[in-house]
Amino acid sequence: MIELVLGGARSGKSRYAEQTVLAAEKPLFYVATATVYDDEMRQRVTRHQSDRTSHHQSWTTIEEPLCLADALAPLLARDVCVVVDCLTLWVTNCLLHEDSNRWPAEKLALYSLLENTPAARLIMVSNEVGQGIVPLGELNRRFVDESGWLHQELAQLADKVTLVTAGLPLTLKEESS
Numbered sequence: 001m002i003e004l005v006l007g008g009a010r011s012g013k014s015r016y017a018e019q020t021v022l023a024a025e026k027p028l029f030y031v032a033t034a035t036v037y038d039d040e041m042r043q044r045v046t047r048h049q050s051d052r053t054s055h056h057q058s059w060t061t062i063e064e065p066l067c068l069a070d071a072l073a074p075l076l077a078r079d080v081c082v083v084v085d086c087l088t089l090w091v092t093n094c095l096l097h098e099d100s101n102r103w104p105a106e107k108l109a110l111y112s113l114l115e116n117t118p119a120a121r122l123i124m125v126s127n128e129v130g131q132g133i134v135p136l137g138e139l140n141r142r143f144v145d146e147s148g149w150l151h152q153e154l155a156q157l158a159d160k161v162t163l164v165t166a167g168l169p170l171t172l173k174e175e176s177s
Contacts (some may be wrong), residue, residue, distance in 0.1 A: 001121050002114060003160040005130040005169075006151060012167035014085050017123045020083035024121065029075055029082045030059045030087050033068065033090040059080035065093040066102065076118035087126035087154075095139070107150065114157050126151060128163070 003020075003037045017116050022029060064071035065074035068090055075082050084090075094103040114122075135141055155161045161173040 002158045003123045004154050004158040005125045005162045007164035012165045013125050013164040016164045017083045024081045027080040028059045030061045031084045032063045035065045041172050069113045076120045081121045081122045085125040
């Protein structure tokens with residue numbers, strides 16, 4: 001099963017994703033895409049790590065800022081639960097990479113991987129960034145566009161799409177299995 005969880009910053013989307021898989025009684029994997037560039041980001045990462053350790057269940061954390069499909073491929077063939085947090089950080093990492101072809105190749109690799117229904121339960125967390133004004137600057141507009149297109153494609157592939165606002169989940173799509 002594939003679920004896409006969308007929401008704004010500090011909306012509760014990560015907490016929702018983590019709590020959703022805790023009852024599964026399967027091995028838990030957390031694929032983190034963040035790249036730590038400064039103290040503020042380090043604090044955010046530390047907070048997420050602390051939240052996960054408070055669940056009394058161990059998570060195996062895989063840090064992969066760029067090659068998301070490569071990191072997911074061995075996990076999705078197993079009967080496990082995987083949370084990817086966060087797709088918009090992954091988009092940022094790819095767009096800022098020195099190889100300008102990185103983003104299209106990584107996005108295509110993820111789509112190709114997800115076309116076959118995985119054995120794992122996969123929850124992908126991402127920031128909904130398309131509800132604001134059109135940002136200034138070419139890179140900012142490209143980020144919003146690419147994130148929006150990614151979300152649309154993944155929503156088509158997903159069995160479930162959830163929007164989280166103020167800690168409250170709203171199911172946008174749910175296909176019966």
